[in-house]
Amino acid sequence: MKKGHINVETENIFPIIKKFLYSDHEIFLRELVSNAVDASQKLKVLSKSGEYNKEVGDLKVEILLDKDAKTLTVRDYGIGMTAEEIDKYINQIAFSGAEEFVQKYKDSDSKESIIGHFGLGFYSAFMVAEKVEIISLGRHDDATPVKWVSNGTTEYTIEETEKEKRGTDIILHINEESAEFLEEARISGILNKYCKFLPIPVIFGTRTEKIDDPKGEKDEEGNVKQIDNVVPDQINNPSPAWTKMPADLKKEDYSSFYRELYPMTFEDPLFHIHLNVDYPFNLTGILYFPKIKENVEIQKNKIQLYSNQVFITDNVEEIVPEFLTLLHGVIDSPDIPLNVSRSYLQSDSNVKKISSHITKKVADKLKQMFNKDREDFEAKWPDLKIFSEYGMLSDDKFADKAKAFHLVETTDGKFFTAEEFKEEVKATQTDKDDKTIFLYTSNKEEQFSFVKAANDRGYKVLELKSPLTAHWIQKMETSLENVSFARVDADTLDKLINKEEDIPSKLSEKEQEELKPVFEGIVDKDKFKIQFESMSESESPIVVTQPEFIRRMQEQQQMGGAGFMGAFPETYNMIVNSNHPKISAILAAKGDEQSEKAKQLTDLAMLSQGMLKGEALTNFVNRSIELV
Numbered sequence: 001m002k003k004g005h006i007n008v009e010t011e012n013i014f015p016i017i018k019k020f021l022y023s024d025h026e027i028f029l030r031e032l033v034s035n036a037v038d039a040s041q042k043l044k045v046l047s048k049s050g051e052y053n054k055e056v057g058d059l060k061v062e063i064l065l066d067k068d069a070k071t072l073t074v075r076d077y078g079i080g081m082t083a084e085e086i087d088k089y090i091n092q093i094a095f096s097g098a099e100e101f102v103q104k105y106k107d108s109d110s111k112e113s114i115i116g117h118f119g120l121g122f123y124s125a126f127m128v129a130e131k132v133e134i135i136s137l138g139r140h141d142d143a144t145p146v147k148w149v150s151n152g153t154t155e156y157t158i159e160e161t162e163k164e165k166r167g168t169d170i171i172l173h174i175n176e177e178s179a180e181f182l183e184e185a186r187i188s189g190i191l192n193k194y195c196k197f198l199p200i201p202v203i204f205g206t207r208t209e210k211i212d213d214p215k216g217e218k219d220e221e222g223n224v225k226q227i228d229n230v231v232p233d234q235i236n237n238p239s240p241a242w243t244k245m246p247a248d249l250k251k252e253d254y255s256s257f258y259r260e261l262y263p264m265t266f267e268d269p270l271f272h273i274h275l276n277v278d279y280p281f282n283l284t285g286i287l288y289f290p291k292i293k294e295n296v297e298i299q300k301n302k303i304q305l306y307s308n309q310v311f312i313t314d315n316v317e318e319i320v321p322e323f324l325t326l327l328h329g330v331i332d333s334p335d336i337p338l339n340v341s342r343s344y345l346q347s348d349s350n351v352k353k354i355s356s357h358i359t360k361k362v363a364d365k366l367k368q369m370f371n372k373d374r375e376d377f378e379a380k381w382p383d384l385k386i387f388s389e390y391g392m393l394s395d396d397k398f399a400d401k402a403k404a405f406h407l408v409e410t411t412d413g414k415f416f417t418a419e420e421f422k423e424e425v426k427a428t429q430t431d432k433d434d435k436t437i438f439l440y441t442s443n444k445e446e447q448f449s450f451v452k453a454a455n456d457r458g459y460k461v462l463e464l465k466s467p468l469t470a471h472w473i474q475k476m477e478t479s480l481e482n483v484s485f486a487r488v489d490a491d492t493l494d495k496l497i498n499k500e501e502d503i504p505s506k507l508s509e510k511e512q513e514e515l516k517p518v519f520e521g522i523v524d525k526d527k528f529k530i531q532f533e534s535m536s537e538s539e540s541p542i543v544v545t546q547p548e549f550i551r552r553m554q555e556q557q558q559m560g561g562a563g564f565m566g567a568f569p570e571t572y573n574m575i576v577n578s579n580h581p582k583i584s585a586i587l588a589a590k591g592d593e594q595s596e597k598a599k600q601l602t603d604l605a606m607l608s609q610g611m612l613k614g615e616a617l618t619n620f621v622n623r624s625i626e627l628v
């Protein structure tokens with residue numbers, strides 16, 4: 001047996017790191033600013049532990065743009081590096097001083113967190129720079145300032161230089177293709193995206209603010225004059241709400257932070273969840289529940305993912321379960337790796353744990369709100385409903401918890417959980433097979449006559465009108481015992497809730513046979529199946545229904561769910577009430593009069609289903625005028 005060392009040739013690996021490690025060139029700035037923040041945080045840690053006992057001073061990170069010299073500089077006043085440290089941390093790719101530092105100080109109780117992990121970030125500078133200089137003065141009393149220069153090959157120079165203040169300047173000589181990074185607006189855009197909540201002040205350029213005239217001069221009205229004052233522009237908020245303890249925050253703090261995150265949003269969120277976990281993984285964050293209404297797409301994908309206050313992405317679609325992408329807010333976890341691809345994130349076990357934790361938290365919060373103030377919960381329900389449905393369909397654990405708070409609403413505006421509704425209607429809406437039938441309407445205006453007929457019999461009708469209804473019903477039918485759902489217009493009420501209370505038919509079978517061709521002559525035979533039914537006289541003479549099964553198939557097909565080839569045929573039942581006096585009248589009539597009466601009743605049935613359109617509708621209107 002022979003043991004060996006795998007050799008990595010720097011010349012070969014270097015271009016890969018430079019060009020391909022990061023898909024997005026702009027993140028070089030995130031990397032360099034993160035390093036500068038780390039250098040500042042480390043100094044704080046050393047100072048607290050007594051290892052550094054000089055003045056820490058005003059720690060900040062400055063970004064300096066010099067268009068003429070074509071340079072972009074990231075300056076910090078942190079721990080700095082000696083020549084030896086540069087040799088160790090910079091000249092050795094993938095040796096992270098950050099990781100080493102974290103290991104060394106992991107038991108100290110300082111809160112400063114360190115961003116770096118891999119020891120690669122610095123080299124992302126070469127994606128946009130033809131030459132990079134490091135000018136650094138270390139923290140020790142006798143430290144000599146050093147200058148390191150490399151033009152992106154594996155060669156570098158290092159020499160003594162001059163620098164007065166402790167800390168590091170990283171000077172990027174921007175290459176020709178990357179001229180965009182010499183534009184102020186571009187840099188400010190990147191900083192705003194990635195660095196908005198970094199824990200150390202990040203300064204870029206200046207801004208003008210109005211202040212009271214220090215000389216105290218007054219205007220005509222006797223007020224102290226306001227004068228322009230130019231100050232360094234700090235682009236970040238170093239202590240965003242999610243890094244604080246929930247007990248230290250008021251309701252207003254949460255809403256003002258929401259505005260900070262989404263300056264273009266005018267509506268307040270419904271409520272928030274403050275996440276604060278430190279075992280078995282680290283996670284902080286604030287999730288807001290927006291008013292979703294029907295605008296599912298607009299509200300999606302607004303969660304911002306951070307790692308130690310560094311922005312990573314606002315595309316969390318593949319990181320959290322899809323229904324959670326409807327939430328807004330921030331998730332911050334140092335356990336989510338910064339520099340990796342999306343597909344890696346998905347399979348990362350920490351990421352998985354995080355999303356199941358969030359799911360649980362969200363369900364618990366909804367349950368708690370339900371228990372605490374049901375009235376208020378019901379008022380919020382229209383905004384919560386689709387989220388909860390979505391959650392129940394995509395996550396079994398969520399579905400299990402949601403049973404306790406997921407509400408259904410009746411057409412007269414009362415709310416029930418599914419179990420409560422079952423109790424409510426069990427006595428009246430259970431059929432001969434002991435199934436309790438949940439009648440529902442997808443549109444109480446369009447299906448008004450059916451809803452009314454059901455209400456007249458003392459049945460309660462649910463209003464289920466979300467785009468997910470078809471799938472949600474299926475899920476409920478498997479989880480609720482002995483319950484099945486039926487849309488009010490799927491059949492006659494006697495069939496929908498079949499109690500086997502037979503009403504004798506006035507029309508004999510022979511008479512029905514005689515009448516059938518009259519109706520068949522009026523409607524499209526392939527689409528409408530004529531059936532005679534013995535219903536109460538007070539019900540409509542003719543009802544057009546679409547069997548529940550066929551409609552569900554069609555709906556699922558429209559949502560791309562059912563997996564058939566070709567279109568599912570559109571078929572309806574045309575149910576003729578064999579006890580209705582008008583039907584007897586048609587039987588008694590002859591010739592044109594007979595078919596005209598039949599046509600009129602058929603059109604009325606179609607009309608009440610919203611199916612009478614175009615020419616048929618015009619003909620109906622004209623015929624009705626004639627009748628008057």
Ligand SMILES: Nc1ncnc2c1ncn2[C@@H]1O[C@H](COP(=O)(O)OP(=O)(O)OP(=O)(O)O)[C@@H](O)[C@H]1O
Nearest residue numbers: 035039089096097098116117118119120121122168
């Ligand atoms: N501005 C700086 N001040 C002091 N030390 C620095 C500075 N920039 C880089 N370093 C040192 O160089 C090391 C390597 O930096 P690099 O950005 O390549 O990796 P990292 O920050 O450790 O990890 P990551 O790849 O996750 O960014 C750092 O760990 C740190 O020790």
